[in-house]
Amino acid sequence: LPRIGVLAVQGDVREHLAALTALGAEAVTVRRPDEVEQVDGLVIPGGESTVMDKLVRAFDLREPLVRRIAEGLPVYGSCAGMIMLADRIADGRPDQQTLGGLDITVRRNAFGRQVDSFEQDLDYAWSDPAVSGTTGPTGRTGPVHAVFIRAPWVEQAGPAVQVLARVGEGPAAGKIVAVRQGNLMATSFHPEVGADRRIHAEFVSIVREHRLQQSGARQSPERE
Ligand code: GLN
Numbered sequence: 449l450p451r452i453g454v455l456a457v458q459g460d461v462r463e464h465l466a467a468l469t470a471l472g473a474e475a476v477t478v479r480r481p482d483e484v485e486q487v488d489g490l491v492i493p494g495g496e497s498t499v500m501d502k503l504v505r506a507f508d509l510r511e512p513l514v515r516r517i518a519e520g521l522p523v524y525g526s527c528a529g530m531i532m533l534a535d536r537i538a539d540g541r542p543d544q545q546t547l548g549g550l551d552i553t554v555r556r557n558a559f560g561r562q563v564d565s566f567e568q569d570l571d572y573a574w575s576d577p578a579v580s581g582t583t584g585p586t587g588r589t590g591p592v593h594a595v596f597i598r599a600p601w602v603e604q605a606g607p608a609v610q611v612l613a614r615v616g617e618g619p620a621a622g623k624i625v626a627v628r629q630g631n632l633m634a635t636s637f638h639p640e641v642g643a644d645r646r647i648h649a650e651f652v653s654i655v656r657e658h659r660l661q662q663s664g665a666r667q668s669p670e671r672e
Contacts, residue, residue: 450655453478453487455513457503459495459528463640467648473655484512489522489655492529492547494597494638497556500528501545510547517549522631522658524651530634531556531600538603549632551606558601558636559620565597570613570637572646575628576653579646588644594625594637601625601636631658 449472454464456477468475468491478484490513492500504510517523517533525533532546536553559566569591574580580589592613602624605611613626613635625636631654639647 459493494527
């Protein structure tokens with residue numbers, strides 16, 4: 449089983465643990481530096497990025513996290529997690545740091561106070577065809593029902609960044625809300641709140657693939 453950690457200093461940790469467990473991963477909380485070393489992949493949940501940043505530094509997690517990201521650890525960031533993975537924040541607090549890794553600039557609370565939270569169906573560019581098909585691990589097809597809660601958007605993305613989803617309608621139409629760059633993946637929205645597990649399944653698939661590469665296997669992984 450792939451062992452996938454959920455950074456558990458702040459935010460909606462439990463929902464991610466449940467989603468990962470439902471997909472057959474061994475899901476564990478990560479709070480200490482040594483726990484960072486023991487996972488095959490990591491989820492950084494939604495929450496409040498300024499608080500998460502402070503706690504990550506206070507718990508001496510910053511150095512091991514930045515190092516493992518640089519070494520190629522698969523990491524999925526949702527909402528505040530996306531902010532933590534961004535190389536740049538458009539309007540961060542002066543002392544706010546991110547872990548970085550994704551060549552993107554994010555804007556925090558980008559959708560504005562009047563639309564604190566909203567939901568929208570999004571077209572999603574799946575990386576793993578097995579995930580999006582009816583025979584995939586979740587049996588779901590069609591658009592992703594995305595839940596946004598004081599969400600960031602991606603203001604600018606470098607050439608190595610794949611855009612996976614954009615807002616489809618409304619005043620923010622066209623804004624980038626899901627990206628991937630190598631083993632790093634991030635969404636502005638919260639897939640852990642609904643019953644659709646495809647986003648997590650995509651991430652588990654990235655983790656599996658990375659583990660196989662690491663163990664020197666040459667063949668592509670078997671799909672369930
Ligand atoms: N607005 C929060 C931040 O800036 C993110 C909100 C969320 O994760 N739901 O960190």
